[in-house]
Amino acid sequence: MCFKTCNEIKIMVKFIFERGRKMTIKKALELAIEKLNKSNIENPIKCAKLVLAYVLKQEKEYLVINDNKEITKAQEENFLKLINKLIEGYPIQYLTNKQEFMKLNFCVNENVLIPRQDTEILVEEVIKLINKDKDYKILDLCTGSGAIAVSLAKYIENCNIYATDISKNAIEVAKINAKNNYVDKKIKFINTNMFENISNEIFDLIVSNPPYIKTEDINNLDKNVKYEPIIALDGGESGLEFYEIIVSNAYKYLNKNGYLCLEIGYNQKQDVCNLLKKSGKYKDIIVKKDLSGNDRVVIAKL
DSSP: OHHHHHHHHHHHHHHHHHHHSOOBHHHHHHHHHHHHHHTTOSSHHHHHHHHHHHHHTSOHHHHHHTTTOBOOHHHHHHHHHHHHHHHTTOOHHHHHTOEEETTEEEOOOTTSOOOOHHHHHHHHHHHHHOOTTSOEEEEEESOTTSHHHHHHHHHOSSEEEEEEESOHHHHHHHHHHHHHTTOGGGEEEEEOSTTTTOTTOOEEEEEEOOOOBOGGGGGGSOTTGGGSOGGGTBOOSSSOHHHHHHHHHHGGGEEEEEEEEEEOOTTOHHHHHHHHHHHTOOEEEEEEEOTTSOEEEEEEEO
16 A cells, blocks of 8 residues: 555656656657557657647657757647647647648648548549640539649649538638638639539539438547538438439539549448439449548549
């Protein structure tokens, strides 16, 4: 009993001693990495560096060069607060308001879905369809952070993009990303529910990564995902609600031989392909896999 009490005293003395010392970048990272390791957080070193760089308003390289530099008490407390939020499951992208997508930097917050690497497959497949000698008019439905629209505007020289979302807050985030990546003049953002407020516009290509999680599966998602907007995840009872809307309307807004390109869930290939075939409006339906070998993108031609 005494041994346990003595150990507790030693731990408390050490804690008080550490708190009394000036906290350096190196020490702050060591403490954070230890906490993250104990909580089984993936990539603890990377996460700790990203969060501290955010707190210090510096790049990660700064931490290496200045590892013996002291941080202020306020910076230390803010850093540890964010590390605790990370341990609770809060996505690091929302903590730092940053996510890389298609080698571009995007601002993200709780108003938008965090762009995933899987969605890069959709963007890459769209780019493959482009003839560099032509001008393209593209519609991006459910734009969210604007990751798809901004990336296409960045990598397709001759294009004019309409990007829509039902969330006004998401549109504001997407506008920031378009401006930060210097493509705001190539994108028109519209706050609307799917095809509403598109008027009589006709496009060469329609692309979308719509909500496709079944409503009953939302509660079973990883704790990190639960912080993301439900409106960007919930695809209705079947998970196909938005695909049904898109398939039954897209052909009205596509040029002859225009393309419809959709991201899908790993198990939705057959259902989405059946919707396209059943409509009788589309041809040349193909499916592309992601880097994990899952069906990820469906492309159809009008």
